[in-house]
Amino acid sequence: MKSGSPARGTSRGASAADSKLKASNGGDTNGAAATPLRFGPLADYVGYALRRAQMSSVTGFLDAMKEVDLRPTQFAVLTLINENPGVRQNDICAALGLQKANFVPLLNELQRRGLAVRKEGVADRRSSALHLTPAGMTLLRRALELHTEWERRILARLGTRGRDQLLVLLNKLL
Amino acid sequence: MKSGSPARGTSRGASAADSKLKASNGGDTNGAAATPLRFGPLADYVGYALRRAQMSSVTGFLDAMKEVDLRPTQFAVLTLINENPGVRQNDICAALGLQKANFVPLLNELQRRGLAVRKEGVADRRSSALHLTPAGMTLLRRALELHTEWERRILARLGTRGRDQLLVLLNKLL
DNA sequence: TATTGTTATACTCTATAACTATA
């Protein structure tokens, strides 16, 4: 949960892979109590920055949502069911990139908590039509409020412009 | 691994949480074969975009690195050891946000593969000084080449400017 | 035959507590 605070090296030229290999530290780092580590090229890797940002994001999400006790995937599923009443499990899985096998216990839990229900599919008796219960709608409404509060804190860091830029850039990576 | 391709709704005004709740779909979604789902506010959530981008990034990383068979954390650890020869395990963990308990089997594997070694700490006999082996340096050099190739594909999508913007924005989220 | 939902299973990642040996 609590992660370290790695140093950031911002310099970046047109450097080949070979030039990145040689260690830039004089002697052994050991001995001193807490020498700030050199990150080398790692500091400018998109994948690494993405990883840390995502870890931080999940932590912030869980903290913001602790009143409603929803994890990111549960929140996304409730939102999708609410936006698409009667949707099939398979479509939710395809939309969110989940395995249908993993969706079963996830939905079971939402159903156990009385937030969502499986109804009989009218046209296709293999599939179930998913709906939110009134309690599910109430909880989702509160979750959306909490999520909006959390987003406000993100906006305070990024600015509206930065947030929009970030969304565009992230979606280019898909 | 293979995730779906969610639709994107780009509209965004100053909307309160309450206005996000009501489902925007007329009747039941069920029946049609593959109705594209409505994502509602989910489409513009930073956390959700981050999650999908990170999943995509990890997949791309593993694909790019399959020749050297390194996962993201292993690559980061090798890089940090190379940049900080003699570094202690604890410092690596703090820098990367890993649990020291989880670092043990990770380093064991790198040692088993002959890429890194634990040497005796000179000043403090509790700690071990981590070093890359010659084989580890050779593999890391190749990994850096492969990583540079992968980054080139990312740059093709983002542009140098977009990449730098993305790094700045992601680091603001920490 | 193909698809929906389900069960069983396994592997990775992450988190915590307790132990050892040093300090």
Added chain:
DNA sequence: TATAGTTATAGAGTATAACAATA
């Protein structure tokens, strides 16, 4: 007493194969 490394363990998240009911 505090710290570095280790062990054991548990919980999420994610992946595949196989099955029953239905199309």
